[in-house]
Structures are given as C-alpha cells and as structure tokens.
Amino acid sequence: MPQSRQPARSASSAPSGRSAANTVGGEYHALLARHDAMRLRRRILGQGRAPAPEAAALYDGAADQRLITQYLDLVTPFADLIAHLYDEMFARWPYLRSLFPASMDFQRVHLARAFWYLIENLHRPDEVAATFRQLGHDHRKLGVRPAHYEAFETSLCVALRRTAGPRWAEAVEQAWVRMLRFAVASMVEGADAALAEPPCWQGTVTAHERRRPDLAVLRLRLHEPYPYRAGQFAAVESPLMPQAWRHYSLASAPAPEGEVAFHIRRTGPGGVSDALVSGTGVGDVLRLGPAHGTMTLRDEDRSRDLLMVAGGTGWAPIKALLEEWSARRRGTAGLAQRTVGRVHLFVGARSRADLYDATALDRLAARHDRLRVVRVLDEDVVPATDDPSAGYGPLTEAVARDGQWSHHLAFVSGPAAMVGATVARLTATGVPTDHIRHDPVPDSLTPAADHGKADGPGAFTCGRAG
Numbered sequence: 001m002p003q004s005r006q007p008a009r010s011a012s013s014a015p016s017g018r019s020a021a022n023t024v025g026g027e028y029h030a031l032l033a034r035h036d037a038m039r040l041r042r043r044i045l046g047q048g049r050a051p052a053p054e055a056a057a058l059y060d061g062a063a064d065q066r067l068i069t070q071y072l073d074l075v076t077p078f079a080d081l082i083a084h085l086y087d088e089m090f091a092r093w094p095y096l097r098s099l100f101p102a103s104m105d106f107q108r109v110h111l112a113r114a115f116w117y118l119i120e121n122l123h124r125p126d127e128v129a130a131t132f133r134q135l136g137h138d139h140r141k142l143g144v145r146p147a148h149y150e151a152f153e154t155s156l157c158v159a160l161r162r163t164a165g166p167r168w169a170e171a172v173e174q175a176w177v178r179m180l181r182f183a184v185a186s187m188v189e190g191a192d193a194a195l196a197e198p199p200c201w202q203g204t205v206t207a208h209e210r211r212r213p214d215l216a217v218l219r220l221r222l223h224e225p226y227p228y229r230a231g232q233f234a235a236v237e238s239p240l241m242p243q244a245w246r247h248y249s250l251a252s253a254p255a256p257e258g259e260v261a262f263h264i265r266r267t268g269p270g271g272v273s274d275a276l277v278s279g280t281g282v283g284d285v286l287r288l289g290p291a292h293g294t295m296t297l298r299d300e301d302r303s304r305d306l307l308m309v310a311g312g313t314g315w316a317p318i319k320a321l322l323e324e325w326s327a328r329r330r331g332t333a334g335l336a337q338r339t340v341g342r343v344h345l346f347v348g349a350r351s352r353a354d355l356y357d358a359t360a361l362d363r364l365a366a367r368h369d370r371l372r373v374v375r376v377l378d379e380d381v382v383p384a385t386d387d388p389s390a391g392y393g394p395l396t397e398a399v400a401r402d403g404q405w406s407h408h409l410a411f412v413s414g415p416a417a418m419v420g421a422t423v424a425r426l427t428a429t430g431v432p433t434d435h436i437r438h439d440p441v442p443d444s445l446t447p448a449a450d451h452g453k454a455d456g457p458g459a460f461t462c463g464r465a466g
Contacts, residue, residue, distance in 0.1 A: 084159035101244035136187025140201035228291030235289035251316035314414025346397030
C-alpha cells in the first residue's frame with residue numbers, strides 16, 4: 001500500500017524488517033488494487049450479487065436477517081469470529097496490516113458493532129444503504145479500496161466456518177455474504193460520490209491550551225478549505241498513532257481564516273485522546289476526516305427560540321452553534337444579518353473547576369441580551385450510585401423544571417448517558433422528537449454483553465474513525 005506521507009524508497013535503501021515489507025508490498029499491491037477495483041465493483045453490483053444501494057428495496061434483507069439470526073448463537077459473542085477473521089486476512093494478505101492501528105482492540109469492538117448494526121437493521125435496507133454510503137465516504141481517508149473488501153469477504157467466510165463448527169450451513173454463509181456485499185456496495189458508492197474532495201485534510205496546530213490536566217483546547221489551521229457546519233464532528237488522527245482515528249466535535253463555527261478548534265478530554269492512557277492532550281504541541285500536523293452530523297442550524301431555524309443543553313466537552317459543538325447564531329444576529333463571518341430567536345443555554349458540570357471554558361461562556365452571556373445562561377453544578381448533590389446517568393440528574397431536572405420547551409428547537413450535547421437522560425425528560429414534558437437534535441447515542445437494542453452499546457455501524461475493514 002502506498003503511504004501518503006512517505007516517499008518511495010529504492011530497493012537498496014529500503015530498511016529491513018516490517019517497514020521494508022510494508023513499503024515494497026504496499027506499492028505492489030496498490031497496483032493490484034487499482035487493477036481490481038473496477039472488476040470488483042462490477043462483481044459486487046452485477047447479476048446474482050447484492051443489489052446496488054439505489055435498488056435497496058429489491059434486496060430481501062428481512063429474509064437474510066431471519067436466517068442469520070437463527071444460527072447466530074454459533075458465532076456469538078463475536079470475539080472469536082473477529083479474531084479468526086483478522087488472523088486469516090493478515091496471514092493471506094500481510095500488507096493489509098498497515099491499514100490498521102497498532103492496537104486492534106478498538107477495531108475489534110467496532111467491527112462487532114458493525115455486525116450487530118447490520119443484523120438488527122437488515123429489514124430496513126434503505127437505512128442500511130444510507131449509513132454505509134456515509135461509512136464508505138469516511139473510509140477514503142484510511143486508504144481503503146474496493147479490492148480490500150474482497151479480502152475481507154474471503155476471510156469472513158473462513159472465520160464463520162471455523163467459529164461455528166460442524167453445525168454451520170452453507171445457506172447461512174451465503175446470507176452473511178449477501179449482507180456483506182449489500183453493505184460493501186453502499187460503501188463503494190459512497191466513496192465514489194466523494195471523489196471530488198480530498199480523502200482527508202491536514203492541519204497545523206496553532207494553539208494548544210491545557211485547561212485541566214486531562215483536557216486541552218486545540219486550534220488548527222487547515223492547509224486547504226475544509227467544508228463543515230457548526231455542530232458537526234470529525235475524525236482526527238495524530239501522527240503519534242497512525243491509522244487510529246477518533247471523532248471529536250468541532251468547537252468553532254466556520255471562519256474565513258480557515259482555523260478550527262477542538263476540545264479534547266483524555267479518556268485514558270495510551271489512546272488518541274492522550275496523544276492529543278499530552279503529546280501534541282504547536283506546529284504539529286494532524287489529519288482530519290470529512291465532517292459529519294446533523295446537529296446544525298438550518299436557514300428555517302434562524303428566527304426560532306432555541307434550547308441548548310451541554311454537559312462536559314459537549315460544550316464544544318454548542319459553542320460552535322452559538323458562534324454561528326451570534327454571527328447571524330450581527331451579520332458577520334460572511335452571514336447576512338437576520339433576526340434571531342432567543343437562546344436558553346444550560347451548561348452542566350460536576351464542579352466549578354469542570355467549567356473549563358467559563359471565560360468564553362461569560363463573554364457570550366455579556367454580549368447577547370437574547371442569550372440566557374444557566375450553570376448547573378451537581379458535585380454536591382449527586383447520590384452515590386452505579387447508574388451512569390445519575391450524575392446528570394441535576395442538569396436534566398433543571399432543564400425540565402425551568403420552562404416550557406415544546407415550541408423550542410432543542411440541541412443536546414455531551415456524554416451519551418446525559419444526552420439520553422435529557423432527551424427522555426424533554427420528550428416526557430411534551431417536546432416533539434423532531435424538535436430535538438443531538439449526536440447519535442448508544443442503541444439499547446444491541447446486546448451489551450458482547451460489545452457494549454453501539455453508536456453506529458463502526459468500521460467494516462479498517463480502524464474506525466470514531
């Protein structure tokens with residue numbers, strides 16, 4: 001595989017060991033991948049294969065779902081299946097290992113989520129096709145080509161037979177293959193539709209502020225125009241952890257100078273968040289994937305009253321939305337001046353020290369008479385409990401108690417437990433679900449014992465950008 005940031009080496013200068021094999025093998029197999037790409041695409045979309053995404057209604061996903069579910073106990077939990085899959089794939093195609101991060105733990109979890117997402121939603125092929133078109137768009141930054149999916153399919157079939165044992169049936173394997181090809185066809189279409197844009201964007205860190213020992217605010221200047229909207233999120237890669245991507249919300253509205261901001265909380269040692277908080281400095285170059293998310297302000301929303309609820313670093317996209325709202329009101333940042341509605345903002349934190357961006361919050365409150373800010377600090381009132389949502393009780397209760405929100409447009413951002421609890425309280429008080437916007441939250445239908453709660457399909461072949 002060609003590595004986008006590494007120059008090709010001659011045979012005489014190539015280092016020994018794995019790096020040499022990666023370089024030489026990568027270049028050779030990249031030629032094969034380009035040669036095979038159109039052939040594989042025709043095979044995927046051709047006669048007898050899964051239908052093209054635009055013909056999703058023709059695929060009988062419900063029938064495959066019933067057959068796969070009937071034999072699901074033979075291959076779940078998915079840990080053994082996924083281990084066999086990657087063992088087979090890396091043994092037969094060693095060059096594919098360079099597409100993945102050094103640690104495969106995160107990838108295995110998210111591949112399990114991908115399988116569960118497909119199996120649980122296969123009776124809704126239109127939804128699955130749309131989801132995997134976006135995933136294919138996002139996978140371009142990982143260097144995934146159509147030929148790689150063929151290797152994945154072959155390895156999956158071997159892994160299914162090895163995991164299931166003698167009770168396995170050929171008809172069930174074919175159902176898995178049809179499911180896979182249906183998803184892959186959508187991913188190929190999504191990647192093809194994005195050929196006019198870069199697979200990823202590079203940005204130089206212009207500021208790195210440690211607001212707390214475990215939290216940093218980063219600013220990046222992108223090397224080329226980066227299309228996004230306030231309220232969206234993007235995958236970020238650190239050069240300290242190649243091919244390990246994690247999603248973070250953009251903490252600033254689009255600006256003419258081409259800078260973006262992120263609020264990064266370190267979630268543990270040795271991960272991407274640790275690299276960004278503790279190992280990144282001004283002048284470092286990071287890579288960004290395409291922006292995603294629907295928690296945005298639309299033109300028709302400009303005059304509506306808004307309810308915004310933020311917990312922890314969920315403040316980041318809310319801050320970006322407020323910057324856009326402010327620019328619309330004042331007619332700055334290239335936006336026409338327009339009348340805007342009122343904003344009721346609730347910001348929750350465990351303690352005052354956790355309000356890491358209090359200065360910016362105070363500045364916004366002082367500047368706008370149509371913005372009302374309520375800070376909810378729950379450090380002293382949270383009861384000791386194992387319920388992960390209990391810590392957000394004071395925030396959700398404050399929101400529910402403070403007013404009638406049924407005519408407001410609500411934006412909710414923060415940890416999944418906080419988002420779920422707040423959305424539940426808002427809907428219970430009469431706010432229509434289509435008046436509430438938030439990023440995806442875990443799917444409670446997915447068996448937690450196998451892989452935890454899923455927030456989407458995850459990665460299908462390479463390290464997920466999440």
